[in-house]
Amino acid sequence: MIDITCTRAQLLAELEAQGPGAVGPIPSKGPLPAYAHLLLSGHSVSETFSLLKAELSERFAGVPRPQLIRDLLAPLKNALGNAYKHGNRRDRAKSISVQIVLTRKGALIAITDEGSGFDVASTLRASREGQRAASDRGAGFRNLDRAQSIVCYEDDGRTILLCFRPEVGSTEPAQSPDHPDRDPALLRLLDPEWMRRDLSRELSDFRNDQSNLRKCRPYPAQGLANDLCGIRYVLEIGRPGDRPPETRTLTGRIHWEASEAEADFEAATKLYEALHSSQLRIPRPVARLEGEPQLVLYDFDPWMNLWEYLDDRGTPDVLRSCADRVGLALATLHQSRIPLPMAETRSLAERFRLTCARVSRNLLAVGFDIDVARRARAILRSIEERFDMLESREMTPTHSSLGWDCIHYAVDRGFYLYRFESCRLSHPELDLGAFLADLLLFSGARNDEETSCIGREAFLCRYEASTNQPTGAETLRTSIAVALLDRLDHPVRYLDPDSRFYADLVIGQCERVMKAAPAL
Numbered sequence: 135m136i137d138i139t140c141t142r143a144q145l146l147a148e149l150e151a152q153g154p155g156a157v158g159p160i161p162s163k164g165p166l167p168a169y170a171h172l173l174l175s176g177h178s179v180s181e182t183f184s185l186l187k188a189e190l191s192e193r194f195a196g197v198p199r200p201q202l203i204r205d206l207l208a209p210l211k212n213a214l215g216n217a218y219k220h221g222n223r224r225d226r227a228k229s230i231s232v233q234i235v236l237t238r239k240g241a242l243i244a245i246t247d248e249g250s251g252f253d254v255a256s257t258l259r260a261s262r263e264g265q266r267a268a269s270d271r272g273a274g275f276r277n278l279d280r281a282q283s284i285v286c287y288e289d290d291g292r293t294i295l296l297c298f299r300p301e302v303g304s305t306e307p308a309q310s311p312d313h314p315d316r317d318p319a320l321l322r323l324l325d326p327e328w329m330r331r332d333l334s335r336e337l338s339d340f341r342n343d344q345s346n347l348r349k350c351r352p353y354p355a356q357g358l359a360n361d362l363c364g365i366r367y368v369l370e371i372g373r374p375g376d377r378p379p380e381t382r383t384l385t386g387r388i389h390w391e392a393s394e395a396e397a398d399f400e401a402a403t404k405l406y407e408a409l410h411s412s413q414l415r416i417p418r419p420v421a422r423l424e425g426e427p428q429l430v431l432y433d434f435d436p437w438m439n440l441w442e443y444l445d446d447r448g449t450p451d452v453l454r455s456c457a458d459r460v461g462l463a464l465a466t467l468h469q470s471r472i473p474l475p476m477a478e479t480r481s482l483a484e485r486f487r488l489t490c491a492r493v494s495r496n497l498l499a500v501g502f503d504i505d506v507a508r509r510a511r512a513i514l515r516s517i518e519e520r521f522d523m524l525e526s527r528e529m530t531p532t533h534s535s536l537g538w539d540c541i542h543y544a545v546d547r548g549f550y551l552y553r554f555e556s557c558r559l560s561h562p563e564l565d566l567g568a569f570l571a572d573l574l575l576f577s578g579a580r581n582d583e584e585t586s587c588i589g590r591e592a593f594l595c596r597y598e599a600s601t602n603q604p605t606g607a608e609t610l611r612t613s614i615a616v617a618l619l620d621r622l623d624h625p626v627r628y629l630d631p632d633s634r635f636y637a638d639l640v641i642g643q644c645e646r647v648m649k650a651a652p653a654l
Contacts, residue, residue, distance in 0.1 A: 136258055136279045140286040142244070145297040149239045157233070160185070162349055163326045166193050172234040177226045179214045180545050181381040184435050186210060186232065186243075187545070188353040188366045188383070193236065197300045200628075201282075203438060203446050206241075206298045209281045212274040213245050213294045221247025221292065240299040244288075251290030320388065323365060323429060324352045333369070336423050344374035362539060362627070363436050363552070364388060383435040383545070384420060387553075392427035394555045399430045401474060401554035408472050414463030414541065415550045434550055436542035441576060441628050443543045450588050457589040459549060460541060460569060461596030468530040468562040469601060477529065477560035506634075509641050510619065516648050517615050529559040536568040538576070539627070566605060567613025569593060574618065574643040575626055611647055618644040 157173045160166070166189065176182035187207055194202055214230060222228040228248040235242040261275045278285045284297040322328045330350035334340050340347055349370040364387040371380045389395040402419040409416055417434035438446065440460075444453055533540065535556035542550045570590060577586035598604050622640050625631030629639070 135281065135283075136275075136285045138254055138258060138286055140284055140295070140297075142242070142288065142295055145242050145284065145286075145295060146235065148299065149235065149237045149242055149297070151235050151237050151242070160189055160351075162351060166236060168236070168238050170234070170236040172236070173232070175229045175231045176381070177229060179211070179218045179230075180435075182230055182232065183211055183214050184366075184383040184545050185368055185381060186234075187435075187437055188351075188368055190241065192353055193241075194298075194300060199442065200445060201300060203442055205281050205283045205300070206296075207437065208446055209278050209283055209285065209296055210243065212277045213243075213285075213296055216274045217245050217247035217249075217294070220252070221249030223249065240297065243296045243298070244293055245296070246289070246293040249292060251292045254287045254291045257291075323386070323388065323426065324354055326350050326352060329367060332423055332425060333367070336425075337421060339371075346372045348372050348379065362439075363542065366435065367431075385417070385432045385434060385436065387430045387432070389428045389430070389555070395422060395428050395430050397475075397557075398553070398555040401557035402430070402432070404472050404474065405467070405551075405554065405557070408470055409463075409466060411463055411466055413459045413549070415548050417544075417550050417552065432552075434542075434548075435545040436550060436552070437545055438543045440538040440541040440543070440549075441572065441626070444576065445628070448585070450584070453585060453589050454592045456549075457573070457592035458596045461593040462600050463551065464533075464562070464565050464569070465597045465600035468532065468565070470531050472531040474531050474557050474559050477534065477558040506637050506641065509645070510622070513615060513619065513641065513644050513648060517612055517619075530562045532558060532560045532562055532565050534558045534560050534564060536565045537626075538569075538572040561613075563605070563609050563613040564616070566594075566597065566610060567615075568617040570610075570614050571617035571621060571643075572626065574614070574647070575621065575629065575639060578639050578643050579629055614647045615644050618647065 152169055157171045159174060160172055166172075174182070174185070176185075187210070190206060190210070191202065194206065197206075217230045218224060222230065231246040233244040233246075257275060258279070261279060278294075283299070284295075286295050286297075287293065288295065326349070329352060330347055333350060334347045337347075339345060347369055351368045353366040353368065364385050367384045367386060369382045369384065371382055373380060387395070387398060389398065399419050399422050402416065406416040406418055417432040420431040420433050422430055440456060444456065533551065533554075533556070535553065540551060540553045542552050544550055570593065573589045573593070574586055577583065577589070594605060618640055622637065625636065629636050
């Protein structure tokens with residue numbers, strides 16, 4: 135929240151900062167120390183936020199991701215955006231200066247622009263009264279005011295102070311059991327010098343002109359803050375002549391098998407070349423390095439998937455817009471003639487029986503009562519009776535493993551489809567059912583039926599209008615149920631998969647879908 139009475143000295147005292155200390159740049163390798171005083175500057179929001187997001191996500195990897203987004207990353211993005219748009223008036227010749235003081239209690243971030251400042255008190259008053267502020271800082275200002283972190287201003291509004299204080303004990307970086315650096319075979323992918331040499335040698339950007347890769351800093355996105363996108367490689371690129379260095383971020387996906395990486399890269403390349411939509415973009419696949427066959431590099435920097443985005447900003451209008459966006463994108467994909475591999479010949483019914491057998495075993499193994507497994511098996515029998523409808527449908531290009539964690543909001547403010555190793559010629563209803571299954575879990579977890587109705591209507595209306603044909607209600611119902619029960623075998627990471635609530639939510643929504651009226 136914005137508190138114009140706070141001062142820098144008060145905030146530093148709350149963080150138990152150890153004096154001014156030596157100010158320096160972000161180190162080129164290794165984690166940030168528990169106490170640090172850092173200084174950096176940039177000329178645009180994207181280059182500055184990309185680096186800070188990666189660095190602070192690692193530093194506060196022990197903070198639950200929803201809190202990290204709400205109280206640190208989203209306010210930071212808003213503050214940088216206001217400094218660039220309103221302070222520097224989008225003049226890229228002007229700088230945005232960022233000072234960061236890190237302690238074991240949290241962080242104080244000071245962002246300074248080169249503008250003329252503004253009347254903070256009147257802008258805050260207008261924002262809280264629902265009026266349009268004279269400084270035109272409305273939306274960003276409101277987002278800063280709703281964060282739990284303390285926000286205040288100095289120097290007539292030219293400097294904003296953001297004080298992030300997570301819960302005690304969650305400020306130390308945490309390592310998840312499957313953290314990449316526990317596998318010696320992946321250590322080199324996190325070695326800055328190794329990757330700098332590899333990228334310099336193999337990326338066409340550095341072979342075809344006089345640019346040179348000065349630095350490469352990998353960020354593994356470890357611990358609870360892991361966004362499941364992959365390693366971020368923040369590159370400092372030297373340009374020929376008097377051109378200033380450029381900061382660029384690549385995202386690297388690590389696959390367990392080289393064949394999966396090859397499938398991911400090939401499908402992404404085909405989709406990138408064939409689909410040209412600003413609604414839901416395909417990230418440009420940059421390379422598969424010859425010496426790292428399990429790694430696929432993408433030229434984009436995501437920071438929230440669709441679940442996180444709607445959790446942070448999910449007003450009805452935002453949800454409606456996102457559902458419309460995905461409905462149009464899937465219609466475009468399904469009507470395309472992209473030459474993808476054919477889905478495996480094993481029937482959907484057989485694959486689903488295997489999935490549900492695992493689900494039943496898993497539910498009993500973790501101690502749920504037998505009624506939960508009984509309900510799951512009853513749903514399975516009901517679904518199996520309808521599989522002929524799915525298996526008779528025409529095959530089209532599909533994502534085939536769609537979920538809200540495959541749709542990402544990036545630093546450049548674009549939405550991207552991601553994870554392409556399962557792309558196949560398959561049944562389009564499987565993509566539709568997967569999107570609607572996550573919508574049901576999202577709304578069910580919040581006990582918000584209105585959310586489900588708004589999203590479903592926007593999604594299906596856009597899809598049907600774009601394909602010029604209605605979706606079959608019975609076929610779609612079956613596809614949603616298939617996707618929901620698959621979430622028991624592959625849980626949604628934003629809900630606790632080991633809780634009775636999660637199983638009841640999934641099975642309850644599945645039962646509702648199977649009993650729904652024909653119009654869903």
